[in-house]
Amino acid sequence: xxxxxxxxxxxLTWAFAIFVFGMSWRLLGILLLKRRPDYxxxxxxxxxxxxxxxxxxRSWPRREFRPxxxxxxxxxxxxxxxxxxxxxxxxxxxxxxxSLTGLDWPNLPNAVIYISGAITxxxxxxxxxxxxxxxxxxxxxxxxxxxxxxxxxxPVVTGMLAVAHLGARYETLLAVHILSIALLLVWFPFGxxxxxALIFISRxxxxxxxxxxxxxx
Amino acid sequence: MNEPDTLxxxxxxxxxxxxxxxxxxxAMASLMALPPSAAYAMADALQRTQRQxxxxxxxxECTGCVESLTRSFDPTLEQMIFEMISxxxxxxxxxxxxxxAESAREQAxxxxxxxxxxIVDGSIPTKDGGVYSTVAGISNYDMLVETAKGAAxxxxxxxxxSYGGIPHANPNPTGAVAVTDIIKDKPVMNxxxxxxxxxxxxxxxxxxxxxxxxxxLDHLNRPKVFFADTIHDRCYRRxxxxxxxxxxxxxxEGARNGWCLYELGCKGPTTYNACATIKWNGGVSFPxxxxxxxxxxxxxxxxxxxxxxxxLPTPLADNAPVIAAATLGGIAVGTVAAVxxxxxxxxxGTKEGK
Numbered sequence: 090x091x092x093x094x095x096x097x098x099x100x101l102t103w104a105f106a107i108f109v110f111g112m113s114w115r116l117l118g119i120l121l122l123k124r125r126p127d128y129x130x131x132x133x134x135x136x137x138x139x140x141x142x143x144x145x146x147r148s149w150p151r152r153e154f155r156p157x158x159x160x161x162x163x164x165x166x167x168x169x170x171x172x173x174x175x176x177x178x179x180x181x182x183x184x185x186x187x188s189l190t191g192l193d194w195p196n197l198p199n200a201v202i203y204i205s206g207a208i209t210x211x212x213x214x215x216x217x218x219x220x221x222x223x224x225x226x227x228x229x230x231x232x233x234x235x236x237x238x239x240x241x242x243x244p245v246v247t248g249m250l251a252v253a254h255l256g257a258r259y260e261t262l263l264a265v266h267i268l269s270i271a272l273l274l275v276w277f278p279f280g281x282x283x284x285x286a287l288i289f290i291s292r293x294x295x296x297x298x299x300x301x302x303x304x305x306x
Numbered sequence: 307m308n309e310p311d312t313l314x315x316x317x318x319x320x321x322x323x324x325x326x327x328x329x330x331x332x333a334m335a336s337l338m339a340l341p342p343s344a345a346y347a348m349a350d351a352l353q354r355t356q357r358q359x360x361x362x363x364x365x366x367e368c369t370g371c372v373e374s375l376t377r378s379f380d381p382t383l384e385q386m387i388f389e390m391i392s393x394x395x396x397x398x399x400x401x402x403x404x405x406x407a408e409s410a411r412e413q414a415x416x417x418x419x420x421x422x423x424x425i426v427d428g429s430i431p432t433k434d435g436g437v438y439s440t441v442a443g444i445s446n447y448d449m450l451v452e453t454a455k456g457a458a459x460x461x462x463x464x465x466x467x468s469y470g471g472i473p474h475a476n477p478n479p480t481g482a483v484a485v486t487d488i489i490k491d492k493p494v495m496n497x498x499x500x501x502x503x504x505x506x507x508x509x510x511x512x513x514x515x516x517x518x519x520x521x522x523l524d525h526l527n528r529p530k531v532f533f534a535d536t537i538h539d540r541c542y543r544r545x546x547x548x549x550x551x552x553x554x555x556x557x558x559e560g561a562r563n564g565w566c567l568y569e570l571g572c573k574g575p576t577t578y579n580a581c582a583t584i585k586w587n588g589g590v591s592f593p594x595x596x597x598x599x600x601x602x603x604x605x606x607x608x609x610x611x612x613x614x615x616x617x618l619p620t621p622l623a624d625n626a627p628v629i630a631a632a633t634l635g636g637i638a639v640g641t642v643a644a645v646x647x648x649x650x651x652x653x654x655g656t657k658e659g660k
Contacts, residue, residue, distance in 0.1 A: 094611060098622040105625050106632040113636025121644030123651045180550050181619040184569055188620035199550040259536060260576040
């Protein structure tokens with residue numbers, strides 16, 4: 090078994106298993122937690138519109154904080170959108186998802202993917218630089234932050250190298266790329282990357298609570 | 307059969323002109339990507355050299371490699387046999403059979419001991435004492451070991467002798483192995499392919515006859531001159547890959563437009579061979595040009611790397627059962643975690659109440 094066979098075979102199988110195991114464990118463990126009883130009179134009959142509203146409004150900076158947060162937020166949005174384009178727009182990735190789910194959709198031109206990938210890498214390097222140079226952010230950061238950054242940027246970098254055939258043979262680059270995705274999947278449920286799911290749960294819960302209490306969202 | 311004879315004398319006898327001979331040398335030098343001056347050096351060397359004695363052993367194989375060589379266009383097999391080499395033993399092509407055939411091999415070994423070139427096609431079965439393939443009652447293993455002792459170099463022709471090939475595929479019932487798994491003390495060059503490109507077989511033989519040594523090899527003992535690039539690197543459909551234009555089926559619009567076959571399982575990006583440049587049938591075409599993806603037949607274990615029609619980036623295994631089991635396990639553990647947490651929450655509530 091060569092490295093590519095290992096990556097496409099046992100490595101991915103184990104990574105999928107750990108990913109879905111961890112995701113179901115953590116999500117169910119949180120969703121089944123006991124809610125605090127709320128004895129106040131509900132201001133609205135339903136609270137879910139508040140959940141959706143808060144998820145949307147909190148995704149945009151409030152006017153009073155905008156000057157201080159606009160840079161970090163912009164760079165954050167850039168690499169998140171870049172990741173979405175690269176992950177879901179590149180033809181080989183769509184093949185990967187199709188083989189798992191049966192779903193199919195049109196791919197974007199490779200030029201768009203390459204540009205998005207390059208911008209994503211640049212944005213991720215900027216956010217790391219900001220984290221390292223800002224004393225407050227550096228104080229707040231721990232291993233989880235840096236490792237989550239590492240497992241996020243590595244598949245993008247290795248993917249770009251594989252596409253460009255740079256640094257090693259294609260089969261080696263593809264194997265390393267798939268292994269880096271396996272690492273991402275393994276870390277995903279247990280580190281801060283879990284925010285991709287929990288952000289909606291936490292904001293939705295807060296929004297529903299605000300809606301019930303009649304607070305401004 | 308194996309009389310000492312210079313190639314120049316042989317050419318003179320057969321009435322081949324110097325012009326024709328130089329044309330042949332230029333074609334060979336060009337095929338091997340050698341500098342133009344190499345054609346004259348090759349001509350000079352070949353004029354003075356004795357015809358190279360070659361012993362060709364066919365083991366656990368399908369004769370596809372020999373079939374491929376007999377379709378070699380440049381040089382033709384006739385040129386190879388009558389001008390460059392003395393093919394002293396090849397049990398498919400030689401007229402002799404039985405004891406006379408084996409005698410030819412023994413005579414060739416004796417006459418050119420330490421100088422002959424040994425060509426092997428087919429893998430070597432090692433299980434149960436190597437009984438699964440024998441020639442004249444001698445196991446392939448024993449014949450290879452015996453014949454390799456007096457060889458100047460060995461050329462493994464085809465994927466079977468290079469890496470074990472199809473006989474080596476899981477579950478490998480005969481314990482088939484490659485030449486390099488058995489012979490460790492001789493220079494071995496692999497010319498893989500199922501079959502190899504005929505011109506590649508002929509080209510490396512021409513190189514050995516000219517220079518008396520094997521050409522530069524890569525990490526898998528393949529001649530770099532033919533195996534340095536992937537099919538994908540040299541594929542005429544590569545621009546469509548770069549543009550993200552892929553055929554989704556073998557008869558859709560993309561296929562008719564000649565778009566990249568990556569999504570149809572083409573193994574071109576991971577296959578090192580010269581099919582896309584030298585091509586087959588005298589340079590007519592190669593499989594991708596005929597609308598089918600590369601199978602990766604010149605790579606080790608190509609038979610065991612999943613379906614030929616499974617795209618490269620997709621998982622090899624059917625992961626659905628594992629994912630289902632892992633999900634159920636996660637739900638179970640998550641539920642237990644939630645129960646423990648709820649109990650903890652209740653305990654905190656009770657303490658706050660007090």
